[in-house]
Amino acid sequence: MLSHTLIKNLLASTTFGTEVNARGWVRTRRGNKNIAFIALNDGSTIHSIQVVAEMSKFSEDLMKKITTGCCLSVTGDLVQSHGKGQTVEIQAKQVEILGEADAETFPLQKKEHTMEFLREIAHLRPRTNTFGAVFRIRHHLAFAIHKFFNDRNFYYLHTPIITGSDAEGAGEMFHVSTLNAANPPRNPDGSVNFAEDFFGKETNLTVSGQLEGELGALALGLIYTFGPTFRAENSNTPRHLAEFWMIEPEMAFHDINDNMDLAEEMLKYLVSYVLEHGADDLQFLNDRYDKELLARLRSVTEKKFARITYTTAVDMLTTSGKTFEYPVKWGSDLQKEHETFLVEKHNAPVIITDYPREIKAFYMKQNDDGKTVRGMDILFPWIGEIIGGSQREENLEKLQQRIREMKLPEKELWWYLDTRKFGTCVHSGFGLGFERLALFVTGMSNIRDVIPFPRTPKNAEF
Numbered sequence: 001m002l003s004h005t006l007i008k009n010l011l012a013s014t015t016f017g018t019e020v021n022a023r024g025w026v027r028t029r030r031g032n033k034n035i036a037f038i039a040l041n042d043g044s045t046i047h048s049i050q051v052v053a054e055m056s057k058f059s060e061d062l063m064k065k066i067t068t069g070c071c072l073s074v075t076g077d078l079v080q081s082h083g084k085g086q087t088v089e090i091q092a093k094q095v096e097i098l099g100e101a102d103a104e105t106f107p108l109q110k111k112e113h114t115m116e117f118l119r120e121i122a123h124l125r126p127r128t129n130t131f132g133a134v135f136r137i138r139h140h141l142a143f144a145i146h147k148f149f150n151d152r153n154f155y156y157l158h159t160p161i162i163t164g165s166d167a168e169g170a171g172e173m174f175h176v177s178t179l180n181a182a183n184p185p186r187n188p189d190g191s192v193n194f195a196e197d198f199f200g201k202e203t204n205l206t207v208s209g210q211l212e213g214e215l216g217a218l219a220l221g222l223i224y225t226f227g228p229t230f231r232a233e234n235s236n237t238p239r240h241l242a243e244f245w246m247i248e249p250e251m252a253f254h255d256i257n258d259n260m261d262l263a264e265e266m267l268k269y270l271v272s273y274v275l276e277h278g279a280d281d282l283q284f285l286n287d288r289y290d291k292e293l294l295a296r297l298r299s300v301t302e303k304k305f306a307r308i309t310y311t312t313a314v315d316m317l318t319t320s321g322k323t324f325e326y327p328v329k330w331g332s333d334l335q336k337e338h339e340t341f342l343v344e345k346h347n348a349p350v351i352i353t354d355y356p357r358e359i360k361a362f363y364m365k366q367n368d369d370g371k372t373v374r375g376m377d378i379l380f381p382w383i384g385e386i387i388g389g390s391q392r393e394e395n396l397e398k399l400q401q402r403i404r405e406m407k408l409p410e411k412e413l414w415w416y417l418d419t420r421k422f423g424t425c426v427h428s429g430f431g432l433g434f435e436r437l438a439l440f441v442t443g444m445s446n447i448r449d450v451i452p453f454p455r456t457p458k459n460a461e462f
């Protein structure tokens with residue numbers, strides 16, 4: 001038997017008359033008692049190849065079993081197609097059913113299914129055109145991230161998934177333990193004795209690789225992480241997952257302006273990369289769901305991002321004449337509705353800097369005004385916050401003072417503070433939520449639909 005050829009390559013081929021073998025899953029079948037037209041898709045591209053089978057050449061039993069969802073190996077001649085919208089098809093000479101799919105119970109039918117229903121069959125939804133497109137785009141984005149950083153002399157650093165520090169977690173961490181939950185060993189005062197736990201201390205799933213990333217930057221210069229992060233926040237929104245992937249570059253000798261420049265360049269690069277390499281899939285999503293998608297993506301690659309301070313943002317909001325559900329006041333965090341207003345007002349992505357220190361993490365570089373820190377959030381059209389970052393506080397005393405003010409476990413952070421004792425320097429970094437980026441690029445409306453197997457409150461099937 002011939003070794004099989006990817007359908008993506010067959011569709012691009014012009015060597016008509018040659019015998020080929022394709023393998024994939026039946027998307028649709030139509031025809032009559034003389035001839036069957038089978039749309040075969042193998043996931044290599046959004047496009048299916050048409051297989052033409054003359055009924056008389058095959059047994060009745062075989063032809064009966066060719067239903068939506070079954071897996072086929074088809075051998076035949078590659079010929080020019082006269083059907084509209086396709087250039088090549090396969091004139092079948094041999095058809096083998098590799099895996100039958102019971103037509104009565106196969107849940108993906110020709111009619112359109114809701115996204116909610118498809119989430120309930122997350123094990124099969126990759127077989128739809130929509131999810132095939134989304135997951136191929138997800139791949140292109142992931143690949144582009146590594147390429148972007150590798151081309152710019154960054155090293156990929158693997159930070160731990162299980163962490164012993166909860167300085168960043170603020171009660172939103174998943175505990176990791178091998179103790180018997182029903183009957184854990186206890187201290188005399190009744191509290192759980194974690195000294196007997198697997199790691200000899202309390203441990204959690206990481207919410208961010210940043211603190212360890214900083215250790216890397218102060219040795220390798222330019223690093224990035226790209227791994228899973230976990231947040232036990234009970235936010236049932238279309239933009240939050242309990243398990244999501246984060247990209248966190250960390251750069252020695254970069255101040256907040258260098259940080260913004262890198263983030264803007266990266267986002268433009270990633271969107272441009274997918275416009276080029278995921279063109280077919282994006283076109284499909286554009287036509288099917290969101291006619292503005294391609295225009296919105298191009299606009300992000302072309303427009304200069306607006307850069308304003310938090311104080312300016314608050315002024316713009318309070319003088320806008322608009323009433324917001326959440327009132328705007330200097331010192332409180334911006335809500336989604338405020339972010340949306342600012343992005344629409346600028347008609348471009350917006351980078352907000354110099355936030356009140358009370359609403360930001362302890363490690364952000366303190367400004368001389370004593371009130372604000374050199375944090376930066378990047379707000380995107382459609383989704384709001386896509387990146388959170390900052391210049392890091394490199395001064396040991398200021399960092400310790402902030403840790404004490406915020407009542408954080410200073411002792412546990414000894415290794416982090418050591419970097420400020422031994423060869424500290426100006427440095428910066430940020431975190432990009434991978435699924436927020438995928439949400440923006442695909443134009444899907446819920447973050448659960450851009451990750452193969454979403455983890456959200458009360459949902460960890462599959």
Ligand code: ATP
Pocket residue numbers: 231239240241242244246385386387388389431432433434435436
């Ligand atoms: P938000 O205010 O939207 O909850 P955050 O301030 O908690 O975001 P950071 O802690 O700064 O976010 O995390 C960095 C990035 O990670 C965010 O800009 C966002 O892109 C992404 N992110 C944060 N939380 C989630 C989540 N629960 N699910 C998916 N992505 C997330």
Ligand code: MN
Pocket residue numbers: none
């Ligand atoms: Mn959050």
